[in-house]
Amino acid sequence: MSENLENHKTEGFDSSDALVVRRGAPFRITLQLQGRPFNPRTDSVKIKIMLGRLYAVMPVTFSKTVSSTRWKAYMDQEDLNLQEPSIYISSPASASVGCYKFQLCVFTKNSQRSCTFGKFILLFNPWCREDGVYIPFEDQREEYILNDSGLLFMGTAMNLVSRPWSFDQFEPGILEACLNLLQASPQHQQSRKMDHLNRNDPVYISRVVSAMINCEDDRGVLKGNWSGDFKDGVNPSSWTGSGDILRHWVQSGYSPVKYGQCWVFAAVMCTVMRVLGIPCRVVTNFNSAHDTNNNLVIEEFYSNTGKKLNHSRDSIWNFHVWVECWMTRPDLGSEMDGWQVLDPTPQERSGGVFCCGPAPVKAIMDRRIDLIFDVPFVYAEVNADVHTIIVNEGRVVGVNKDTEKVGSLICTKAVGFPRVQNITGDYKHIRSPTLSSRRSPTPDSTLRRAGSSNGVVVFLTLEKAPVAGEPIHFTVKVINKQNVTKRMKVHFNAQAKEYNHSPSDTFWENHGVMQLAPMEAQMIHQQILPAQYEDVVGDDLINLAVVLEDMDTQEQALASEEFNIATPELIIEVANADSTVVNKQQMATLTFTNPFSHPVSGILSVSGAGLIQHKVQFRMPSLRPGARVEQSITFVPNMVGTKMLQANLSLTNIRSTIRGFKMVTVRRA
Incomplete structure (x- = not known):
C-alpha cells in the first residue's frame, strides 16, 4: 500500500479506505492464497475492472510490456513470491478518473475458480508524459498538485493583500467529497455511462467542476452573496480553507453552503482540481471588467462634485479571482495547450450553464475570440477600455478615457515561495512604459490617476500606500495649459466601496476655490484622518475623486483612484x-x-x-x-x-x- 502511494505521489490520501493511484502508471496488489502456493504452470488469473457500467477484462500475463492506451495486468516472473504473488495493474494514460471496483479470479487446472473483490480510486497523472495534464517541471507539480496551502491576492494592484488559504486536499473526507461532486453533477445524473466515458478528458472534467462549484444550475457547493447581509450563513471573508466548505456540503446532503464570493469559489475549485490530479493555481485579475454589451468599453459615471454614480450595467471589480488549469487542448490544436482560465463564480452562462472556460490563456493573448470556451468574455475582463463620464443635471460635462486600468495586474502565487508572481504578460501585450511600471507593485508604490479638459490637467497622487491607523495623505497637482488666468472650483469626494460594487454614500468631502495664473502648476495637499474612515471602511476599499470646474467655461476635469487600506498582520x-x-x-x-x-x-x-x-x-x-x-x-x-x-x-x-x-x-x- 505505502509503496503504491509513494510511487503515485498520493501519500497524502492515506486516510482513504481505497487505494489512490494515478493513471498511466502500474500499481501493485498482493494475493494471499489460502491453503497452497500459486502455481504459474497450472493457475491463471483474470481481472475485471469496473467504473459504473464500463468495464475491461484482462488476463494476467508474464509480459511487463504495458500500453499507454489499454489496461494491462502482469506478474513479474523474476520477482515472483509463490506464497503471496504480486500482480501489477497498469491503466491507460487516457483512462477515466473515478472510483473503480475490480474482481480478481484465480483459475486452477481443474477450472476451479476463486474470486476476490476490491476498489481503487484513479486520478489524473501530471507525472505521466502521455497524460493530457502532464506538466514537465517537478517544482510545478509539487506546487500545483501537492501543495495544500497558498495565498490569494486581493486589495488593489498597488497595495496587494495576501490572504492565506488552506486547500485541505489531503484532509479526511475531502477526496471523497470531490468524487461526490462528479457524481452529483447533472452530466452524471443524465447519463452515467456517458459521464464515465467523458471523465478521461480534463477539458470535460474542468467544465463540470466549474459549474458544480456554484449552485445556480445544480446541486453545487456554494451559494454566492454580494449583498452584505450574511446572517443566515457565513460571511465569505470568514472562510480560511476549502475543507470546512466541502465537508459542510456533503454533510448537508448536497445543499449549497452559504456563502461564497469570487475568491472562495476559485479556492474551492483549486482544491477539487488538485485532488483530481489536474494542475491548478488561483489567479487574481486587478480591475476586472464585466462587459455586458460586448463592446470592450466600460462606462463609469461621476457627479460634478466627484461622487461616483451607479448608472451603468457594466462594472469593474477592483479584483476578480479565477483559476488556471494546465492541460492539452486536442479540440483546439497543440498551440492552445497549457494554462486554461476557468471561473466558477456565476457571472454569465456558458452553453446555458453558469460556468466559464476552459479558455486558453494563449487565445486571450492572441485575441482568438472565435475559440471555445468563453474566450471573448475573459478577453474583455483583462482588456476593456474605461470611459469616465462626468454628468451634471443629466448633461455630460466631461469625459476621460483610460486604456490601461483594466487588467493592470494579473498575478498568482509563486512556485515554492509565499510571494506574488506577475503573469500579466501571459495575457496581454504590454502596451506602454506606464503599464510596465504599474505591473510591479511595491509597498511604496505611488498611485496616480490623471484627468484633463481643454484647459487644465489634474493629477491625483497618494503619497504612500495607506495603512490602518494612519492619515491618508494625498496630493492633487493642477496644471493650467492656457495663457489665461483660471478660477477653479475644487471638489474632493471619498466613498467606501466593496470590491465588486458601486461605492456607497460619501463619508468625506472637501470643497474650495483656487486661482491659476497662465501656464501655472499648483499642488494641493489633503488628508483623511483615521477617525474619519475607520468606522466606515473596514475591509472595504475607498473611491477617492477630485473634480475641477472652470468657473468661466464650466469645463470640468476629474482624477480618481480606488485603493485599499493595509491592515497589520498577526x-x-x-x-x-x-x-x-x-x-x-x-x-x-x-x-x-x-x-x-x-x-x-x-x-x-x-x-x-x-x-x-x-x-x-x-x-x-x-x-x-x-x-x-x-x-x-x-x-x-x-x-x-x-x-x-x-x-x-x-x-x-x-x-x-x-x-x-x-x-x-x-x-x-
Whole structure:
C-alpha cells in the first residue's frame, strides 16, 4: 500500500479506505492464497475492472510490456513470491478518473475458480508524459498538485493583500467529497455511462467542476452573496480553507453552503482540481471588467462634485479571482495547450450553464475570440477600455478615457515561495512604459490617476500606500495649459466601496476655490484622518475623486483612484521551528498590536492542515490603541512537509479582519 502511494505521489490520501493511484502508471496488489502456493504452470488469473457500467477484462500475463492506451495486468516472473504473488495493474494514460471496483479470479487446472473483490480510486497523472495534464517541471507539480496551502491576492494592484488559504486536499473526507461532486453533477445524473466515458478528458472534467462549484444550475457547493447581509450563513471573508466548505456540503446532503464570493469559489475549485490530479493555481485579475454589451468599453459615471454614480450595467471589480488549469487542448490544436482560465463564480452562462472556460490563456493573448470556451468574455475582463463620464443635471460635462486600468495586474502565487508572481504578460501585450511600471507593485508604490479638459490637467497622487491607523495623505497637482488666468472650483469626494460594487454614500468631502495664473502648476495637499474612515471602511476599499470646474467655461476635469487600506498582520512565531517533527507537540505564539484609534476586541481563530486537527478559537478582550496582546497555542503535526499555520482575528467593533500565517516545515521523527 505505502509503496503504491509513494510511487503515485498520493501519500497524502492515506486516510482513504481505497487505494489512490494515478493513471498511466502500474500499481501493485498482493494475493494471499489460502491453503497452497500459486502455481504459474497450472493457475491463471483474470481481472475485471469496473467504473459504473464500463468495464475491461484482462488476463494476467508474464509480459511487463504495458500500453499507454489499454489496461494491462502482469506478474513479474523474476520477482515472483509463490506464497503471496504480486500482480501489477497498469491503466491507460487516457483512462477515466473515478472510483473503480475490480474482481480478481484465480483459475486452477481443474477450472476451479476463486474470486476476490476490491476498489481503487484513479486520478489524473501530471507525472505521466502521455497524460493530457502532464506538466514537465517537478517544482510545478509539487506546487500545483501537492501543495495544500497558498495565498490569494486581493486589495488593489498597488497595495496587494495576501490572504492565506488552506486547500485541505489531503484532509479526511475531502477526496471523497470531490468524487461526490462528479457524481452529483447533472452530466452524471443524465447519463452515467456517458459521464464515465467523458471523465478521461480534463477539458470535460474542468467544465463540470466549474459549474458544480456554484449552485445556480445544480446541486453545487456554494451559494454566492454580494449583498452584505450574511446572517443566515457565513460571511465569505470568514472562510480560511476549502475543507470546512466541502465537508459542510456533503454533510448537508448536497445543499449549497452559504456563502461564497469570487475568491472562495476559485479556492474551492483549486482544491477539487488538485485532488483530481489536474494542475491548478488561483489567479487574481486587478480591475476586472464585466462587459455586458460586448463592446470592450466600460462606462463609469461621476457627479460634478466627484461622487461616483451607479448608472451603468457594466462594472469593474477592483479584483476578480479565477483559476488556471494546465492541460492539452486536442479540440483546439497543440498551440492552445497549457494554462486554461476557468471561473466558477456565476457571472454569465456558458452553453446555458453558469460556468466559464476552459479558455486558453494563449487565445486571450492572441485575441482568438472565435475559440471555445468563453474566450471573448475573459478577453474583455483583462482588456476593456474605461470611459469616465462626468454628468451634471443629466448633461455630460466631461469625459476621460483610460486604456490601461483594466487588467493592470494579473498575478498568482509563486512556485515554492509565499510571494506574488506577475503573469500579466501571459495575457496581454504590454502596451506602454506606464503599464510596465504599474505591473510591479511595491509597498511604496505611488498611485496616480490623471484627468484633463481643454484647459487644465489634474493629477491625483497618494503619497504612500495607506495603512490602518494612519492619515491618508494625498496630493492633487493642477496644471493650467492656457495663457489665461483660471478660477477653479475644487471638489474632493471619498466613498467606501466593496470590491465588486458601486461605492456607497460619501463619508468625506472637501470643497474650495483656487486661482491659476497662465501656464501655472499648483499642488494641493489633503488628508483623511483615521477617525474619519475607520468606522466606515473596514475591509472595504475607498473611491477617492477630485473634480475641477472652470468657473468661466464650466469645463470640468476629474482624477480618481480606488485603493485599499493595509491592515497589520498577526505575527506568528514557532518555538524551535527547525526541530518541528511529526507527532510531537510544538508551540507557537501569536502577537497583535492594535493600530486603530480606538479600542478593539474580537475572536482569534487558528488552523492549519497537517498541523492542527480542529480549528482553535480564543476570545480577545478589549485592547486599547497601541496596546499589544500575545496568545500561545500548542499543536501536534500529523503530516510531513511544509505546512501553513494561519490565524484570523475577527474584530467585533470594527468591520475588519486581521490575518497572519507562518510556513512550518515538519520533518520525520
